[in-house]
Amino acid sequence: MEYETPKGMRDFLPEEKILRxxxxxxxxxxxxxxxxxxxxxxxxxxxxxxxxxxGAGEEADVMQELFSLEDxxxxxxxxxxxxxxxLARVIANNPQLAKPFKRYAMGPVWRNGPIKxxxxxxxxxxxxxxxxxxxxxxxxxxxxxxxxVFGELGLDITIKxxxxxxxxxxxxxxxIAEKLQDSVIITIDKLNKIGIEGVTKExxxxxxGTDSISKLLKLIQLKGNAKQITxxxxxxxxxxxxxxxxxxINVLFEYLKEFGVKNAELDVSLARxxxxxxxxxxxxxxxxxxLKSSIASGGRWDNMIQxxxxxxxxxxxxxxxxxxxxxxxxxxxxxxxxxxxSVVTVYVIPIGTLKxxxxxxxxLREAGINTDFDMNGKGISKNLExxxxxxxxxxxxxxxxxxxxxxxxxKDMKKGEEKKxxxxxLGKVLKK
Amino acid sequence: MEYETPKGMRDFLPEEKILRxxxxxxxxxxxxxxxxxxxxxxxxxxxxxxxxxxGAGEEADVMQELFSLEDxxxxxxxxxxxxxxxLARVIANNPQLAKPFKRYAMGPVWRNGPIKxxxxxxxxxxxxxxxxxxxxxxxxxxxxxxxxVFGELGLDITIKxxxxxxxxxxxxxxxIAEKLQDSVIITIDKLNKIGIEGVTKExxxxxxGTDSISKLLKLIQLKGNAKQITxxxxxxxxxxxxxxxxxxINVLFEYLKEFGVKNAELDVSLARxxxxxxxxxxxxxxxxxxLKSSIASGGRWDNMIQxxxxxxxxxxxxxxxxxxxxxxxxxxxxxxxxxxxSVVTVYVIPIGTLKxxxxxxxxLREAGINTDFDMNGKGISKNLExxxxxxxxxxxxxxxxxxxxxxxxxKDMKKGEEKKxxxxxLGKVLKK
Numbered sequence: 131m132e133y134e135t136p137k138g139m140r141d142f143l144p145e146e147k148i149l150r151x152x153x154x155x156x157x158x159x160x161x162x163x164x165x166x167x168x169x170x171x172x173x174x175x176x177x178x179x180x181x182x183x184x185g186a187g188e189e190a191d192v193m194q195e196l197f198s199l200e201d202x203x204x205x206x207x208x209x210x211x212x213x214x215x216x217l218a219r220v221i222a223n224n225p226q227l228a229k230p231f232k233r234y235a236m237g238p239v240w241r242n243g244p245i246k247x248x249x250x251x252x253x254x255x256x257x258x259x260x261x262x263x264x265x266x267x268x269x270x271x272x273x274x275x276x277x278x279v280f281g282e283l284g285l286d287i288t289i290k291x292x293x294x295x296x297x298x299x300x301x302x303x304x305x306i307a308e309k310l311q312d313s314v315i316i317t318i319d320k321l322n323k324i325g326i327e328g329v330t331k332e333x334x335x336x337x338x339g340t341d342s343i344s345k346l347l348k349l350i351q352l353k354g355n356a357k358q359i360t361x362x363x364x365x366x367x368x369x370x371x372x373x374x375x376x377x378x379i380n381v382l383f384e385y386l387k388e389f390g391v392k393n394a395e396l397d398v399s400l401a402r403x404x405x406x407x408x409x410x411x412x413x414x415x416x417x418x419x420x421l422k423s424s425i426a427s428g429g430r431w432d433n434m435i436q437x438x439x440x441x442x443x444x445x446x447x448x449x450x451x452x453x454x455x456x457x458x459x460x461x462x463x464x465x466x467x468x469x470x471x472s473v474v475t476v477y478v479i480p481i482g483t484l485k486x487x488x489x490x491x492x493x494l495r496e497a498g499i500n501t502d503f504d505m506n507g508k509g510i511s512k513n514l515e516x517x518x519x520x521x522x523x524x525x526x527x528x529x530x531x532x533x534x535x536x537x538x539x540x541k542d543m544k545k546g547e548e549k550k551x552x553x554x555x556l557g558k559v560l561k562k
Numbered sequence: 563m564e565y566e567t568p569k570g571m572r573d574f575l576p577e578e579k580i581l582r583x584x585x586x587x588x589x590x591x592x593x594x595x596x597x598x599x600x601x602x603x604x605x606x607x608x609x610x611x612x613x614x615x616x617g618a619g620e621e622a623d624v625m626q627e628l629f630s631l632e633d634x635x636x637x638x639x640x641x642x643x644x645x646x647x648x649l650a651r652v653i654a655n656n657p658q659l660a661k662p663f664k665r666y667a668m669g670p671v672w673r674n675g676p677i678k679x680x681x682x683x684x685x686x687x688x689x690x691x692x693x694x695x696x697x698x699x700x701x702x703x704x705x706x707x708x709x710x711v712f713g714e715l716g717l718d719i720t721i722k723x724x725x726x727x728x729x730x731x732x733x734x735x736x737x738i739a740e741k742l743q744d745s746v747i748i749t750i751d752k753l754n755k756i757g758i759e760g761v762t763k764e765x766x767x768x769x770x771g772t773d774s775i776s777k778l779l780k781l782i783q784l785k786g787n788a789k790q791i792t793x794x795x796x797x798x799x800x801x802x803x804x805x806x807x808x809x810x811i812n813v814l815f816e817y818l819k820e821f822g823v824k825n826a827e828l829d830v831s832l833a834r835x836x837x838x839x840x841x842x843x844x845x846x847x848x849x850x851x852x853l854k855s856s857i858a859s860g861g862r863w864d865n866m867i868q869x870x871x872x873x874x875x876x877x878x879x880x881x882x883x884x885x886x887x888x889x890x891x892x893x894x895x896x897x898x899x900x901x902x903x904s905v906v907t908v909y910v911i912p913i914g915t916l917k918x919x920x921x922x923x924x925x926l927r928e929a930g931i932n933t934d935f936d937m938n939g940k941g942i943s944k945n946l947e948x949x950x951x952x953x954x955x956x957x958x959x960x961x962x963x964x965x966x967x968x969x970x971x972x973k974d975m976k977k978g979e980e981k982k983x984x985x986x987x988l989g990k991v992l993k994k
Contacts, residue, residue, distance in 0.1 A: 134608065162905040167580065168576060174568050175567075176566065179565045224573075228948055242634050438565055485817075492706070500595055
């Protein structure tokens with residue numbers, strides 16, 4: 131082919147796009163059920179906005195994956211690689227917005243990364259955030275929202291929850307040097323993927339002492355419900371920062387009960403790679419199946435907006451991001467959604483009756499029935515083959531003989547049954 | 563502000579985004595009613611795909627308005643500036659797609675153009691096309707679709723229709739040199755904006771002779787219904803190409819009758835700037851109001867796909883593009899849609915009853931009612947002010963006294979009325 135999609139990017143033909151649209155509609159409906167309002171920001175942001183949230187050392191890494199460009203006046207721009215920093219900019223630009231500000235945003239993001247199996251350079255995110263409250267009821271609501279979303283999608287999930295402050299307390303208590311803490315947290319986060327041995331090996335390579343490693347491993351393998359684990363942590367850790375994290379986790383799990391959340395569990399090995407999280411963190415995983423990576427994730431990010439707004443105190447925020455592409459993939463694999471090839475309900479085949487058929491078709495559309503017709507005069511058998519291939523459930527054949535009796539032939543493509551129906555009754559019959 | 567949106571690009575806060583979402587949902591629903599299936603293509607295309615449809619001379623102009631960039635391997639890319647050429651690529655890449663292929667695509671497009679009032683560098687298009695039929699019933703269906711869309715939106719519109727072949731016949735008949743024809747057509751297209759005098763002046767400046775100008779002006783001012791105008795054209799023009807165009811217009815208007823289209827009229831001064839149209843062309847205008855530019859437009863583009871697919875014969879196509887931004891602007895101006903500041907239906911105010919309130923709120927959400935709550939303990943009057951400012955229609959106040967009676971206070975914010983409602987009845991009462 132001479133003209134292809136850019137590397138790492140895809141077309142979605144009807145069969146895939148119909149499913150994506152259904153998922154997006156369900157997300158939108160559920161976000162609004164939870165009182166979140168939609169916003170939209172541009173795909174492009176100024177370059178300096180793209181890099182604002184990163185520390186000086188991190189900027190180079192971002193640059194690697196940023197699609198950057200210039201406008202005609204030479205202003206440096208970048209394609210957004212996530213929805214969080216644009217929200218921070220919106221909040222900074224609009225101090226008039228009443229807080230807490232509950233918003234969602236859905237759309238593509240772009241990352242100019244290396245091409246790997248299952249990694250795309252354009253993919254959709256659906257982000258939900260509350261800005262302007264540090265109340266843990268907001269954190270709990272995020273998990274309730276996730277549980278409702280995946281319940282509606284028919285997917286069995288587990289929500290793993292932790293708190294950055296507990297992780298920080300663990301680092302302190304295990305005498306991990308501050309400059310190594312982020313790196314150690316990244317290793318801990320791999321527990322489910324590389325196991326105890328893998329984690330031990332990586333920590334040794336990073337120069338962590340044997341005592342620290344064994345204490346760490348004991349901590350991150352604590353089992354039980356949230357109450358039991360936090361009680362054990364309390365007696366093991368005994369520093370201020372972990373005390374705060376433990377208290378937050380306990381309040382959060384109280385709220386989760388009120389929200390009716392059933393699938394959340396405390397997992398102190400959960401770390402989340404991103405350094406901007408400040409409190410609650412969580413990831414949503416499939417209960418069963420091959421997929422090891424998360425299908426939604428988020429946490430509290432209390433400090434980022436302050437940077438954008440140039441304020442002297444933080445504007446707290448908590449949010450969740452749903453991976454639209456991975457959710458669609460799981461639904462297809464689990465066959466939880468009927469894969470439709472076409473949105474069409476009725477396909478009209480005129481047999482030398484094009485004009486009359488058009489009028490009948492327009493009546494069906496007025497009645498709210500998705501209707502298409504043969505405009506090329508293909509003949510009955512070719513047309514039936516086409517409707518069948520497209521998975522269109524009903525066909526209406528309009529010949530001159532039936533027309534004389536103010537009737538048409540209605541064919542149920544699944545059952546293979548045919549019956550004569552009065553034109554005046556057709557809409558009613560199809561609506562059933 | 564330190565961080566702003568890029569020049570020519572905008573944020574859509576809830577008040578605007580809710581309206582846009584409603585318009586997009588209505589477009590989607592109507593497109594599907596007419597049997598069009600959704601597809602999605604990447605925002606980025608290879609640079610060579612972006613310029614493929616243009617002649618060698620035109621490429622420089624496009625370059626000017628193309629946001630171009632490179633991926634990490636140095637491959638040249640561009641942000642799509644319309645939805646048509648990506649469709650041509652999709653058709654070329656997917657010969658398996660059954661024809662006619664009816665698709666719609668909605669999303670942003672980007673043009674790195676000069677900044678003017680009302681011109682944006684990122685704006686939404688909603689495109690609907692049929693690929694693989696030259697039947698004029700397909701052209702007629704596009705106009706029927708437009709009429710249904712604007713009828714549903716409550717906007718009074720006129721659809722102006724013409725045919726490229728009639729324009730070409732006029733050029734021939736008025737002895738306009740071939741290299742001047744495109745330029746003359748662009749001037750003719752301005753008749754409604756600059757009037758007869760303006761058109762005469764421009765044509766003189768372009769070196770068109772007095773006889774040609776007076777003949778042209780007579781032709782483009784022909785008045786009457788489609789039948790009358792085509793009859794007059796027939797006797798005036800008398801060349802093969804205009805004969806074809808006239809025949810097509812007559813067949814089209816016959817079909818329009820069957821489709822029930824009431825607001826289409828033939829306007830032989832309608833030209834459409836783009837050179838890739840091959841037959842029917844049309845533009846949708848507001849019947850009244852200030853807006854002189856069109857809010858939807860399209861036509862037949864039979865030759866473009868052939869270029870992309872490298873075929874030796876054309877794949878005919880006809881389509882329409884709706885300007886989502888201008889439609890939203892008109893709706894706001896005409897107040898045809900209620901401007902909602904929030905999607906929330908009920909706002910819950912707990913008075914020292916946060917946990918019980920959360921449980922009640924979750925029940926409302928389960929019943930499909932968009933519900934939000936005060937998580938910051940703001941107190942009644944501040945909360946009522948907030949709900950009022952957001953235009954939230956109902957507030958539920960949950961105090962300990964009411965709770966003892968298994969009740970809450972329900973306040974209708976528009977009527978200012980308050981009543982005590984049993985918790986078990988609340989969902990039912992609000993659903994009404």
